[in-house]
Amino acid sequence: xxxxxxxxxxxxxxHILSGMMWVGLLYYFNFVQVEALRRAxxxxxxxxAGIMRHVVPRALAYFRYxxxxxxxxxxxxxxxxxxxVLLFRVRAYIPxxxxxxxxxxxxxxxxxxxxxxxxxxxxxxxxxDDEKARARRVAFLASRTNTMLSIPMLxxxxxxxxxxxxSLF
Amino acid sequence: xxxxLDSLWGTVIAGLVLTAVLYLLARSAMGG
Numbered sequence: 123x124x125x126x127x128x129x130x131x132x133x134x135x136x137h138i139l140s141g142m143m144w145v146g147l148l149y150y151f152n153f154v155q156v157e158a159l160r161r162a163x164x165x166x167x168x169x170x171a172g173i174m175r176h177v178v179p180r181a182l183a184y185f186r187y188x189x190x191x192x193x194x195x196x197x198x199x200x201x202x203x204x205x206x207v208l209l210f211r212v213r214a215y216i217p218x219x220x221x222x223x224x225x226x227x228x229x230x231x232x233x234x235x236x237x238x239x240x241x242x243x244x245x246x247x248x249x250x251d252d253e254k255a256r257a258r259r260v261a262f263l264a265s266r267t268n269t270m271l272s273i274p275m276l277x278x279x280x281x282x283x284x285x286x287x288x289s290l291f
Numbered sequence: 292x293x294x295x296l297d298s299l300w301g302t303v304i305a306g307l308v309l310t311a312v313l314y315l316l317a318r319s320a321m322g323g
Binding site: 152 | 294296297299302303305306307309310313314317320321322
């Protein structure tokens with residue numbers, strides 16, 4: 123197997139595999155967990171404690187490390203073309219550049235906005251009730267922003283090899 | 292005004308609109 127086959131074959135496979143875990147868990151949080159936790163907290167007595175204790179930390183761990191793996195594999199794929207892609211120096215790279223920037227914004231949201239605020243919500247770091255309420259809102263909005271950004275991100279990731287090409291397949 | 296990200300449909304529609312806007316921008320930047 124040639125080095126190119128490993129780079130683009132195995133690299134793309136691992137990039138998409140980790141990306142599926144990342145965005146899959148993102149969709150789980152947004153389409154399933156937020157509403158489920160709201161309903162569980164409204165039960166009498168509340169039934170959300172088990173989810174918060176056993177599900178959320180585990181899901182968040184796979185979520186943030188899948189994000190890290192996705193970005194790492196993405197940079198491996200771009201390799202020495204990363205500056206041309208990220209600085210939009212080459213016209214043909216514009217679609218993948220847009221996809222890469224959307225992915226990087228999402229990665230920033232995961233590690234800088236979602237995870238530090240979720241640590242307060244989960245009680246892994248000390249926080250007052252007010253700080254927890256604010257942290258919950260920031261993490262929620264960052265997560266919803268990522269759900270929104272995932273739609274064009276995937277379009278441009280797929281489009282760079284699809285509808286932006288002169289000939290399909 | 293209500294934040295569209297507070298609703299799932301608002302989030303999905305905002306994502307689709309952003310996709311369309313970025314697509315037009317990309318096509319224009321690539322020379323149509």
